[in-house]
Amino acid sequence: MQEIIGTLLLMAVNFSQYDMPEQHPLIEAVNHQQLIDTLCEGKECNALAYYDDKKNTIFYDDKLTKDSMIAQGYIVHEMVHFLQYQHDAVIEEPDCKQRMLLEREAYQVQQRFLRSHHIMTYDVDMAIRLLSGVCSR
DSSP states (O other), X not given: OGGGHXXXXXXXXXXXXXXXXXXXXXEEEEXXXXXXXXXXXXXXXXXXXXXXXXXXXEEEEXXXXXXXXXXXXXXXXXXXXXXXXHTTOSOSSOOHHHHHHHHHHHHHHHHHHHHHTTOOOHHHHHXXXXXXXXXXX
16 A cells, blocks of 8 residues: 555545645554454454554555555545644544544545545445434434
């Protein structure tokens, strides 16, 4: 993925409201168990990537390959979170609705990216729909 990080960042910028930042995030492949431990408290889950704003790093499942447009879509999604932090769109201690707005934006950019490559976006479409009910629980 390292060799296409600039291209994926450019795609995230093109499909979002953000300007190109001066710096790029770091990107690091990790095993799936590390994602589970970090994001899901050690319980099996479908986590594939996340952006760590403290380390300025996108961590992604080492099974994702640069040749997969779906995998690239996950990285573009996380690039949006990087851009949100770079442009101060994330407030300190956001509430549920604010977090879901940020997440929706990342999914919408991922959706645009995939559609631009003529890839069906059923999973992303479903995630966007589900976000609207998360904070009402």
